[in-house]
Amino acid sequence: MIYTVGEAAKQLNVTPSTLRYYDKEGLLPFLERSGSGIRMFRDEDMSWLKMIDCLKKTGMSIKGIKHFMDCCMEGDSTIDDRLAIMGSQRDSVVQQMQEMQEMLDMLNFKCWYYQTAKDAGTCTVFDTMALEDFPEHYRKFIDPAKKNQ
Amino acid sequence: MIYTVGEAAKQLNVTPSTLRYYDKEGLLPFLERSGSGIRMFRDEDMSWLKMIDCLKKTGMSIKGIKHFMDCCMEGDSTIDDRLAIMGSQRDSVVQQMQEMQEMLDMLNFKCWYYQTAKDAGTCTVFDTMALEDFPEHYRKFIDPAKKNQ
DNA sequence: GCTTGACTTAAAGTTCACTTTAGGTTGTAC
DNA sequence: GTACAACCTAAAGTGAACTTTAAGTCAAGC
Structure with missing residues (x-):
């Protein structure tokens, strides 16, 4: 299943402009376009968006999320970095909950x-x-x- | 015990400018000044600041906090309003925690x-x-x- | 083939909550 | 009595995260 920016936005309860803004800021490096330049969100991309949403909701900045996504695109060489990022984000959430x-x-x-x-x-x-x-x-x-x- | 803006700020882990800003926005209607215009935070004012901090940390806007403080200053006629505000803020926190x-x-x-x-x-x-x-x-x-x- | 709604971009605008700056006053320490 | 840190105000500036605007392109339905 493939979604347009509007459909993807609806699923995440954000506006299409927000997703375009995220794209512009480099948060969606996985995103592909149709021949005519239209963003195509695949099912697995929706998982990425949920992850981004999680990081956003737990207080990570756009810049921080971009860094994480860049690591994700890099592959196995960044596993340690990503583990550290997830760990510190988890610790932060535990503190926030307290x-x-x-x-x-x-x-x-x-x-x-x-x-x-x-x-x-x-x-x-x-x-x-x-x-x-x-x-x-x-x-x-x-x-x-x-x-x- | 009486604290200056700098001392009060240190206790709350904010900058003096933040407290001056809050004052300007009407969040500190209880606050008294010395003859020469210096803000004097009494012990019971520190309780007010803790309350403001609580509302801020749970996501209430400056405008919302001002409204609550205004109700507090009004007296018994606003007990219902204040109960409603506290109730909805509590509900919001429960949701946020979930x-x-x-x-x-x-x-x-x-x-x-x-x-x-x-x-x-x-x-x-x-x-x-x-x-x-x-x-x-x-x-x-x-x-x-x-x-x- | 034309309308219509959703898509595209770049750039400017908005909102919130401070933060900084500039210029001045106060009060304690020596 | 003078230095100096902390206080004062008004106003301008900042940064984050969108949001809106303007001008144009695309694709499905009639």
Whole structure:
């Protein structure tokens, strides 16, 4: 199966211009054209696009992705480089997820906080609350210096 | 304890210019100044900054953060709005984490793939491998249309 | 054969979130 | 009292990642 830039873009949930931009930046060295110059995305190219999407979503820059793709085109001599790139990207994602979890904990606290305030009708409900009145796992978010959390 | 913009910035691991920029954009409505116009960050302001940092790190725009801060300054009349904002931000983070997990799975596959190629000295090692030769949890990443994964 | 929608390019424009620059003021240390 | 680092503002500049525009080409349906 062969897709045009518009069809490929739809599958990836991006605009055709984005794919053309990626092409211009050298992210799609695998891409072939028809005799009249039209981009032809094959099924295996869609796999490449998914990989690019993965790197993009995990925070790699266009330049970084281009470097990886260049390595991929080079062949076996770059296996070590590619392994290193994947390894550091994985480490980065693990870190990002840890940070995300911390942020989620804080947001969960805020949801509880505003839900409690909503139920009481006012944020002043917390003024008379002692630290022990807060659910245990939320206590770490409470700033004694701050009235309105 | 009171901090200058430079001290506050150091605690948050940002530059002083960033905090001045946030101030200019209206993200720091709580912030007070000394008689000579110098920004004074109190301990409870550092809590506000942590909240702003949390929203920023979870992908909220400067404009979105400003809106939230404005609600915070308004008082009890905006409790519902703030609860809604925190709720949707939490949902967004849950989604982001799910996506991150999928990306991590893919990167783990790629690490295994390149490690295997490295051990063999060539990517052609996969040419003779049947689907059953791949670890089970990695099989979903294999594209039959694609030689070099 | 002609319309129409999708494709092509190069180049300019946009948005976001800072960052830098220029010119000036403040406050602590000697 | 003077040096010097850190503060101040307004405004211009930066970099990343697209997005839009303009002018033209291609291919399927009538």
